[in-house]
Amino acid sequence: MTSDRLFVPSKQEYVRGKRPNVKCILCSVVNKDPKVDKLDIYSSENFIISVNLYPYNPGHLMIFPKKHIESVVELNDNEVLELHKLQVMSINILKENYNAQAFNIGYNIGLNSGASIEHLHLHIVPRYPREVGFIDVISGTRIIVEDPINTVNKLKKLFNKEN
Numbered sequence: 001m002t003s004d005r006l007f008v009p010s011k012q013e014y015v016r017g018k019r020p021n022v023k024c025i026l027c028s029v030v031n032k033d034p035k036v037d038k039l040d041i042y043s044s045e046n047f048i049i050s051v052n053l054y055p056y057n058p059g060h061l062m063i064f065p066k067k068h069i070e071s072v073v074e075l076n077d078n079e080v081l082e083l084h085k086l087q088v089m090s091i092n093i094l095k096e097n098y099n100a101q102a103f104n105i106g107y108n109i110g111l112n113s114g115a116s117i118e119h120l121h122l123h124i125v126p127r128y129p130r131e132v133g134f135i136d137v138i139s140g141t142r143i144i145v146e147d148p149i150n151t152v153n154k155l156k157k158l159f160n161k162e163n
């Protein structure tokens, strides 16, 4: 059993759920606020793709508009098409490079839905055949997650190669 990726997260604050003290974390990413971690990997005309701050799985991405909106009803037709293309690109890259076997893709809209960030964001969660939870440990020794910073570096290259 040596083939699995073995990684112990170095940034424990991700696990604890510590958040920077900013009004809107996604607007802060858009505005390159130094208080937020640089987890963005790709920028299109109206959207940013970033690695999720609190990844459910390695390769968990978020696609969000550069403008602060809180619901899909505020997207225009051009933006919907652009967003769709970014989803397709994300799925293809995660399939090829992370060997993702399936995906959960969706929004939480409104704070009553469980959304913790009001700024609209589309989650792309790759699913793998043998998953363990973010901090589950098998046999007391194994943690199979990827440091979000490593994910950023890897995916940034891949996404910017595509276009």
Ligand SMILES: [Zn+2]
Binding pocket: 024, 025, 026, 027, 028, 067, 068, 069, 119
């Ligand atoms: Zn915002």
